[in-house]
Amino acid sequence: MIISLINMTNGAVSDELLQSAIRAVNRQIAEDFAPYWGFGAHVRLEGKTGRKRADVDPADMRGDAILYLRKNTDLSDAEGYHDRHYLGIPYGFVFLDLSAALGEDWSVTFSHEALELTADPEANLLVRGPHPVERQRSVFHWFELCDAVQEETYRNTVRPSTSSSRSSVSRDGQKGL
Numbered sequence: 001m002i003i004s005l006i007n008m009t010n011g012a013v014s015d016e017l018l019q020s021a022i023r024a025v026n027r028q029i030a031e032d033f034a035p036y037w038g039f040g041a042h043v044r045l046e047g048k049t050g051r052k053r054a055d056v057d058p059a060d061m062r063g064d065a066i067l068y069l070r071k072n073t074d075l076s077d078a079e080g081y082h083d084r085h086y087l088g089i090p091y092g093f094v095f096l097d098l099s100a101a102l103g104e105d106w107s108v109t110f111s112h113e114a115l116e117l118t119a120d121p122e123a124n125l126l127v128r129g130p131h132p133v134e135r136q137r138s139v140f141h142w143f144e145l146c147d148a149v150q151e152e153t154y155r156n157t158v159r160p161s162t163s164s165s166r167s168s169v170s171r172d173g174q175k176g177l
Contacts, residue, residue, distance in 0.1 A: 001039075001040075001041040001042070001063075001064045001065060001118060001121065002041065002042050002043075002044060002062070002063035002064050002065075003041050003042070003043045003044070003063050003064070003065045003066070003067050003114060003117055003118070004044065004046035004047075004062060004063030004065070004066045004067070005018070005022060005043050005044065005045050005046060005066075005067045005068075005069060006046055006047045006066060006067070006068050006069065007045065007047065007069050008068055008069060008070045008071070009069055009070065009071045009096060010071060012071045012096055013069060013096065013106070015045060018045060018069065019045060021107045021110055022043050022044065022045060024107070024111075025043050025107075025110060025111050025114050026042055026043055028111060028115070029041055029042070029043075029114065029115070029118060033115060033118065033119075037119065039118075040118065041065075041114070041117070041118040043067070043114055044063065046062060046063065046066075064090070064121070065089065065090035065091060065092075065117050065121050066089060066090070066091040066092075067091070067092045067093075067094065067110070067113055067114060067117060068091065068092070068093045068094070069093075069094050069096070069106070069110065070093060070094070070095050070096065071095075071096050071097060072095065072096070072097045073093070073095040073097065073098060088122075090117055090121035090122060090123065092113040092114075092116070092117050093113070094106060094109045094110045094113055095109075119143070120143050123142075125142075125143035126140040126141065126142060126143060127140065127141050127142075127143050128140055128141075129141050
């Protein structure tokens, strides 16, 4: 799977810094995700380059899924999210303002959303588990593999330093790469 990343931050995140974060996330997918899950993905920067960008042109998005990096949003309960477009194209968003407001580096949210797009691109997998209140009753939960461990991060040694989200299977709790 190829995930097209579209930088829509209007220069708040330079393409150079974004490429560094992409290298860190691609390394995380290759070393911490794919060996355990048996499949992986590759994130690449797509779209217009430079400070001035026109609206997103579908021809600029050549991947199997799209991840948008945006400066602002009007959502109040998510730093990022992923879903499936009405045409069936999986997509996700990472919002700089929400990550900053919650005291988390945007690269952690980027990592989180890239891993979840890789694991469940159609956003349609469910996992059976206990009811949140009635523990003896089983219910189905959305398959969000990073949510359970989203408070944990580790530093990836790609310059400039980039933080990554933990997936539920990352390196047996080993800190750093």
